[in-house]
Amino acid sequence: MSDLLFDPWASPFMVRALLALLMVSLVCAVVGSFVVVRGMAFIGEGLAHASFGGVAAAFALGGSIYLGAAVGAVLTALAIAFVSRRAGIKFDTAIGIMFVGAFALGILIMSRQQGYVVDLTSFVFGNVLGVDRSDLVLIASIGAVVLVLVAAFYKELLFTSYDPTMAAASGVPVAIVQYGLLGLLALTIVIAVKAVGIVLVVAMLVTPAATAQLLVQRLHLMMAVGAVVGALSSLIGLYLSYHADVASSAAVVLTATCFFLLAFLFSPRHGLLWPRRPLLGDASEAG
Amino acid sequence: MASQNGASLPAGGVAAPALDLRDVWAGYNSHVALEGVTFSIERGCLAGLVGPNGSGKSTLLKVILGMHRHWRGDVRIFGQPVARSRLLLGYMPQLELVDWSFPVTVADVVMMGRYGRLGPLRRPGRRDREIAQQCLEQVGLTDLARRQIGELSGGQQRRALIARTLAQEPSVLLLDEPFTGVDAAGEHDLLHLFNDLRAQGKTLLISTHDLSCVAGCFDHAVCLNRKVIAFGEPRTILTEEVLNATFERHLLLLNVEGKAFAIHE
Numbered sequence: 001m002s003d004l005l006f007d008p009w010a011s012p013f014m015v016r017a018l019l020a021l022l023m024v025s026l027v028c029a030v031v032g033s034f035v036v037v038r039g040m041a042f043i044g045e046g047l048a049h050a051s052f053g054g055v056a057a058a059f060a061l062g063g064s065i066y067l068g069a070a071v072g073a074v075l076t077a078l079a080i081a082f083v084s085r086r087a088g089i090k091f092d093t094a095i096g097i098m099f100v101g102a103f104a105l106g107i108l109i110m111s112r113q114q115g116y117v118v119d120l121t122s123f124v125f126g127n128v129l130g131v132d133r134s135d136l137v138l139i140a141s142i143g144a145v146v147l148v149l150v151a152a153f154y155k156e157l158l159f160t161s162y163d164p165t166m167a168a169a170s171g172v173p174v175a176i177v178q179y180g181l182l183g184l185l186a187l188t189i190v191i192a193v194k195a196v197g198i199v200l201v202v203a204m205l206v207t208p209a210a211t212a213q214l215l216v217q218r219l220h221l222m223m224a225v226g227a228v229v230g231a232l233s234s235l236i237g238l239y240l241s242y243h244a245d246v247a248s249s250a251a252v253v254l255t256a257t258c259f260f261l262l263a264f265l266f267s268p269r270h271g272l273l274w275p276r277r278p279l280l281g282d283a284s285e286a287g
Numbered sequence: 288m289a290s291q292n293g294a295s296l297p298a299g300g301v302a303a304p305a306l307d308l309r310d311v312w313a314g315y316n317s318h319v320a321l322e323g324v325t326f327s328i329e330r331g332c333l334a335g336l337v338g339p340n341g342s343g344k345s346t347l348l349k350v351i352l353g354m355h356r357h358w359r360g361d362v363r364i365f366g367q368p369v370a371r372s373r374l375l376l377g378y379m380p381q382l383e384l385v386d387w388s389f390p391v392t393v394a395d396v397v398m399m400g401r402y403g404r405l406g407p408l409r410r411p412g413r414r415d416r417e418i419a420q421q422c423l424e425q426v427g428l429t430d431l432a433r434r435q436i437g438e439l440s441g442g443q444q445r446r447a448l449i450a451r452t453l454a455q456e457p458s459v460l461l462l463d464e465p466f467t468g469v470d471a472a473g474e475h476d477l478l479h480l481f482n483d484l485r486a487q488g489k490t491l492l493i494s495t496h497d498l499s500c501v502a503g504c505f506d507h508a509v510c511l512n513r514k515v516i517a518f519g520e521p522r523t524i525l526t527e528e529v530l531n532a533t534f535e536r537h538l539l540l541l542n543v544e545g546k547a548f549a550i551h552e
Contacts, residue, residue: 037389152408159399162389169352169378170403170455217435219390 008242017128018238020139021252024195024204025230027143030150030223031188032209034181037219038161041206042092043080043182046099048189048201050076053102055123056109065123066138066190073186076102081179126197126249139191146184157181158219196249207256208233214260214267229259303366305330305459305490306351311360313343313350319513320346324360326509326518328492330458333485335501335521336494338511339534344494345381347511348461351492352378364459374404377457379448381464387437393447394432397422400454422453426480442473449480459490466497478504498525 008014035044054072058065076098084094110120122130131139150157159167160177168174192201212225237252244251265272304327311324320343328334336344349355351362353369364372377400400422401415411419423429426446431439439447445465452460466474478500481491485506492509495501501508502521510516510524510533517524517533 037386155402155405155410156407158391158395159402162391162396162399163380163385165354165380165384166378166399166451167402168354169349169376169380170399171373171406172402213390217390218392218395222390 004239004243008239013129013131014238014242016131016133016136017248018234019136020128020131020195021234021238022231023136023139023143024192025208025234026227027146027188028192028204029208029212029226029230030147031184032205033212033219033222033226034157034161035185035205036209036213036222040185041202043077043095044185044189044205045202046080046095047073047077047182047186048193048198050099050102051186051189051193052106052123052198053104053109054106056106056113059113060109066194069190069193070187072102072106073189074183077182077186078179081182122197123193124198125247126193126195126200128195128248128252131194135194139194142187142191146187149180149184153177153180154220161219196253200249200253203253203256204230207253207260211256211260211263214263214270217269229256233259303363304328305332305365306492307361307363307366308351309361311347311350311357311362313346313355313357313360321350321357322514324511324515326515328490328507330365330490331485331488332490332506333481333504334490334492334507334509335505336492336509336511337496337498337501337533338494339496342512342533344511345463348378348463348492348494351461352376374455375458377452377455377460379452379460379462379465382441382445382448382467385444385448387444389436391436392433393428393436393439394419394423396436396447397432397450397454400451403455418456419450419454422450425453425483426450427476441468442470442476445469445473445477446480449477453484457489459492460484462491462493464494464496466495466500474500498530501525 035041051069051073054068055065058068080094080098084091156172156177159172160174164174189201192204196204208226208230209222211229212222216222216225233256234252237255238248240246240251241248307327309325311321313321324347338344346355350357362369364375397419398411401411401419405411423432426449428443428446428450436447465477484491502525505521508521508524509518510529512533517529
């Protein structure tokens, strides 16, 4: 039994993978809570794919992959916001146009490169077992920047997410806060992509936060519970991956999906298995 | 002009009206929503903003708040331009715009009323919590403070949003359709609250469809249909002629025993 529990952590690469996943889980739960309550899952998906354009450009120019991914994601986020504001088209249409455009640019650049197939796969499907020390430092620093910014501007982020009209009336610069949140989302995606890859990154953002939303009633509690769900999924997923010899990022994501299904069935408030709780009566209004 | 109901003007002789609009034009792209709107409302006045859907009521409130830039004209709050008087204004948007499934409690929502005064980077302190608490008390929601906002009934949700407006500590309250979807008892409670606020010297401008309420309880009415059709004391200005011009096809007027009844289509 103890072998089952402790064997995996004899390998340094497993320990690094766990550290990376724990950090990514925390940042993803915090930013992902905004993604969930604001209905931004599609833009999360879009930015993850768009970062590929930046990665490909970085390959071609011999620059840092992370920097490329960050620039690709941030530029696409700004382009989406700008185009939808100025061209008067719907936000999700702007996302569709921009992210596929950036992804296609990535494919175009890659088609001219030789010998990067392995790196490419790890970027698309994630390669958390290949995380090295410098990756950990990078994830920790970008993650810390994102968390500090969310803490500093939590009030404004909460207000513009809940009621942008009222926030604007109270003098909160709503447009700047929204651009800022897109920027934070882009940074979060860059570090999450390293852990789970482009295809699975939205699950890390959305699934733990959505699970938490079924269990608690306030945004900051949602972030905390989401981080716990993400961390447990990472731990269990890595065990599964080690003992059953399956892809680690997929195991982590599927574990999170199982947590969501459990909450969906058994949540005290929203659980499928309990009778619906009626709304409060209007008794206090004497009507 | 506007009626004054005994609320004293502030010391120092600031005799400027609470709200003063002169020839305000505004719209969206090339669509004109407000044409030369002119009216003023004295301090301590409960005023109704009456008009059909699409008459520019919400746009007018947003112009006063400085959220929607007007094309020309002058908006003054106690004689000051909007940019310098934001903290004097409290606002409640239409209820349809609010996301009720959002993970916030009633107390969280009311606390948001403090954010405008706090400004960036400052967190709510003890005084903010005390004020939020008092505002909840004023609307009778103290017991429900820890509930998620979506668990409240329609009337309670409205009172929660009014508590948030009160937490802004405004001198002038701009409320967009607070009566929509509220039953008779709930409406009575709201009117009671508005009267209390007026007695405290607050000025209220309330957009509504409810003519009987404006005619019965308000000091002042602004009839709006892109232009100001009439403004003044409801009893004098709410005539058949004015209402027909304001509501056009949206309203049917009945005359029974010398009293005018307005029926919505």
